[in-house]
Amino acid sequence: MKGKRTDEDFMRIALQEAEKAYAADEVPIGAVIVKDGVVIARAHNEKEKRNSAVRHAEIVAIEKATKKVGNWWLEGCSLYVTLEPCAMCAGAIVNSRLDRVVYGAPDLRYGFLGSLADLPADYPLNHRPQETRGVLAEECGALLTSFFRGKREQKKKN
Amino acid sequence: MKGKRTDEDFMRIALQEAEKAYAADEVPIGAVIVKDGVVIARAHNEKEKRNSAVRHAEIVAIEKATKKVGNWWLEGCSLYVTLEPCAMCAGAIVNSRLDRVVYGAPDLRYGFLGSLADLPADYPLNHRPQETRGVLAEECGALLTSFFRGKREQKKKN
Numbered sequence: 595m596k597g598k599r600t601d602e603d604f605m606r607i608a609l610q611e612a613e614k615a616y617a618a619d620e621v622p623i624g625a626v627i628v629k630d631g632v633v634i635a636r637a638h639n640e641k642e643k644r645n646s647a648v649r650h651a652e653i654v655a656i657e658k659a660t661k662k663v664g665n666w667w668l669e670g671c672s673l674y675v676t677l678e679p680c681a682m683c684a685g686a687i688v689n690s691r692l693d694r695v696v697y698g699a700p701d702l703r704y705g706f707l708g709s710l711a712d713l714p715a716d717y718p719l720n721h722r723p724q725e726t727r728g729v730l731a732e733e734c735g736a737l738l739t740s741f742f743r744g745k746r747e748q749k750k751k752n
Numbered sequence: 753m754k755g756k757r758t759d760e761d762f763m764r765i766a767l768q769e770a771e772k773a774y775a776a777d778e779v780p781i782g783a784v785i786v787k788d789g790v791v792i793a794r795a796h797n798e799k800e801k802r803n804s805a806v807r808h809a810e811i812v813a814i815e816k817a818t819k820k821v822g823n824w825w826l827e828g829c830s831l832y833v834t835l836e837p838c839a840m841c842a843g844a845i846v847n848s849r850l851d852r853v854v855y856g857a858p859d860l861r862y863g864f865l866g867s868l869a870d871l872p873a874d875y876p877l878n879h880r881p882q883e884t885r886g887v888l889a890e891e892c893g894a895l896l897t898s899f900f901r902g903k904r905e906q907k908k909k910n
Contacts, residue, residue, distance in 0.1 A: 605890055614843050623871055625760040644824075645823055646818045646819075646848075647818070647844070647849070648814055648815055648847070649849075653806055656804070656806055657806055660805070660806075661804075665803055666802075667886050668805075680838055680847065681842065681846070681864075681871055681875070682840050682841075682843025682846075683843070684840075685838055685839030685841070685864075686838065686840045688840075689808075689840055690826050703878075706839075710875050710876070711875065713839055717869065718868070719862065720861075720862075726764040
């Protein structure tokens with residue numbers, strides 16, 4: 595591979611993960627974790643597959659990354675996720691001490707990194723990651739819009 | 753077993769779980785999930801064992817309970833936990849649609865069900881569990897105090 599990869603490059607990998615979720619009839623959200631310019635974990639939402647509301651893309655990615663580095667402390671790591679994290683995932687990002695979070699589309703209903711709240715900024719927690727918002731926001735959002743449109747049409751047919 | 757079990761009875765089981773964490777040199781927090789008066793999941797903090805900041809007692813209990821009932825939606829279930837949940841766990845409780853949360857000791861530094869914030873009450877999320885606070889608070893808190901005192905003494909010796 596030539597040259598240093600950009601935020602958009604890593605978000606494209608997260609988008610590929612979101613596409614996998616879509617194909618599996620899961621809400622299409624994908625995440626990757628990067629350390630020293632290398633992807634160490636990639637994951638997508640698997641709530642339905644695993645029957646667990648805990649298995650958001652971010653949580654699955656964090657679990658994979660911690661296994662990879664052998665430490666719960668994800669120092670020097672950045673998380674890329676296609677949708678703004680919910681309260682649970684924003685909390686998990688703080689708990690795991692991720693250096694940086696980059697997200698695509700905002701989640702105006704449930705987002706906790708800028709929409710409903712900015713969890714690490716609004717509260718005196720013990721860690722505050724850098725945040726970058728809106729990377730490939732349109733593509734990330736379009737995938738979700740398409741998924742939910744399909745769901746509504748399916749519902750009408752039934 | 754005779755008679756209906758009380759909140760204190762279930763919190764005692766959560767405390768047993770917290771004791772297991774203590775014995776394993778983990779921050780002593782335990783949780784149980786109850787449905788129709790029956791314990792369907794019991795768990796303790798396993799952050800160090802699993803090298804994952806995601807593996808708080810509540811998350812482990814939720815994952816066990818969802819496996820047991822075969823559904824991510826924990827309708828009709830109550831979670832008992834010895835310490836007030838953090839933002840991640842409060843978010844997981846909302847995401848899993850638990851009917852009720854009962855906790856022991858407050859967490860004045862990181863608690864998101866009454867201390868720093870009351871996540872389901874303060875934000876327009878899509879679910880709001882009933883909350884009961886302070887059940888066996890002293891015992892739950894004393895276990896944590898003892899654990900951290902031991903850690904400080906250990907540190908002094910080294």
